Amino acid sequence: MRSKRTFDFVHTSRRFLTVSALILLIGLVMLGIKGLNYGIDFSSGTSVDVTISKKLEESKVKSFLDEQKLGDYTLTSAESRESIRFKNALTDVEEKKLKTDFQAQLDPDASFEVFIVDVEIAKEQQRNAIIGLLVASLGIIVYVSIRFEWRFAISAVAALLYDALFVICLFSIFRLEVNLPFILAVLTIIGYSINDTIVIFDRIRENLRFAKIKSREDLDRLVNDSIWQTMARSINTVITVLIAAVCLFVFGGESIKLFSLAMIFGLVSGAYSSIFIASQLWLYLKKKQPIKKAVAVKPQSTP
Structure with a gap:
């Protein structure tokens, strides 16, 4: 028609x-x-998703990450979550220290999801x-x-x-x-x-x-x-x-x-x-x- x-x-x-x-x-x-x-799915690096029990100031989280000296990173803040993307693959020692220091300095009730991808x-x-x-x-x-x-x-x-x-x-x-x-x-x-x-x-x-x-x-x-x-x-x-x-x-x-x-x-x-x-x-x-x-x-x- x-x-x-x-x-x-x-x-x-x-x-x-x-x-x-x-x-x-x-x-x-x-x-x-x-x-x-x-993202780290296609390049080596570490993804750390932190579930927090209280709202954190982004500036404090950035200051904390800078003190850790773990290399370049990007930070995405939400109401109950902090998503951190490191361009370097963290070692077991660095990962453990990051978790311990985060709970000690920012939020003792924080929980972590860590995803590490190497180059291969x-x-x-x-x-x-x-x-x-x-x-x-x-x-x-x-x-x-x-x-x-x-x-x-x-x-x-x-x-x-x-x-x-x-x-x-x-x-x-x-x-x-x-x-x-x-x-x-x-x-x-x-x-x-x-x-x-x-x-x-x-x-x-x-x-x-x-x-x-x-x-x-x-x-x-x-x-x-x-x-x-x-x-x-x-x-x-x-x-x-x-x-x-x-x-x-x-x-x-x-x-x-x-x-x-x-x-x-x-x-x-x-x-x-x-x-x-x-x-x-x-x-x-x-x-x-x-x-x-x-x-x-x-x-x-x-x-």
């Missing part, structure tokens, strides 16, 4: 693609200059994270190629790469910590984005089955109509999931805040890329295929 909406996604897609390319280019430049701010484990987790992302992308290529066709597969993976790079670049620009929950968020974003893309692709395929394509303008109209016919579902889905992600970010603990933030970035990017990258790239590839024109049959003359 022909959509009555007036906004033309196809004819405006070049502007959106240009803006997307510029944003991604800036992000990649910043990524090349600054790199990623790896950090490298292995980096490698496993990359392998996981590559396997997920390969699986999507195979699935979409079987379910649809190669043009859909290429377009879908291009959109997924954009979503992943968009989130990675934002984390690089704002120096947000990259850890295992971040990788989990990227994989979740990939899953959401491909779902949104498949909904549009399925409608394109269905409309293509019954449409009479005589020109490239017919293909433009078909893609526009397909996007509009799935727009309500896409908007409702992204808003529902976005509300949950925002609630996790606002009300969740410190350990899942970055996961929630990555989800928020990725959900918005996934909805955008399904419309302005995946479907438009498929249209570009489809237009490269010659349009089959009906052959006129001459009526036979009666003797």
Whole structure:
């Protein structure tokens, strides 16, 4: 059914693609200059989460840590928790002294959760994270190629790469910590984005089955109509999931805040890329295929 909406996604897609390319280019430049701010999951170090029985002044905690002389650290303070990240892997002696001194000087009822990662484990987790992302992308290529066709597969993976790079670049620009929950968020974003893309692709395929394509303008109209016919579902889905992600970010603990933030970035990017990258790239590839024109049959003359 022909959509009555007036906004033309196809004819405006070049502007959106240009803006997307510029944003991604800036992000990649910043990524090349600054790199990623790896957490201890991907770099050697020690994470110490202290559950406290009373609110402590951040300045006192920092003075205490400076006196310990355990190297560079970052401190995140909450109402009942102090999260300390040391860039060096603490020895057993240093860890024991830190706990004893903290209880003696700041809070005798404090309890500790210590997580230490050495260099070899950090490298292995980096490698496993990359392998996981590559396997997920390969699986999507195979699935979409079987379910649809190669043009859909290429377009879908291009959109997924954009979503992943968009989130990675934002984390690089704002120096947000990259850890295992971040990788989990990227994989979740990939899953959401491909779902949104498949909904549009399925409608394109269905409309293509019954449409009479005589020109490239017919293909433009078909893609526009397909996007509009799935727009309500896409908007409702992204808003529902976005509300949950925002609630996790606002009300969740410190350990899942970055996961929630990555989800928020990725959900918005996934909805955008399904419309302005995946479907438009498929249209570009489809237009490269010659349009089959009906052959006129001459009526036979009666003797």
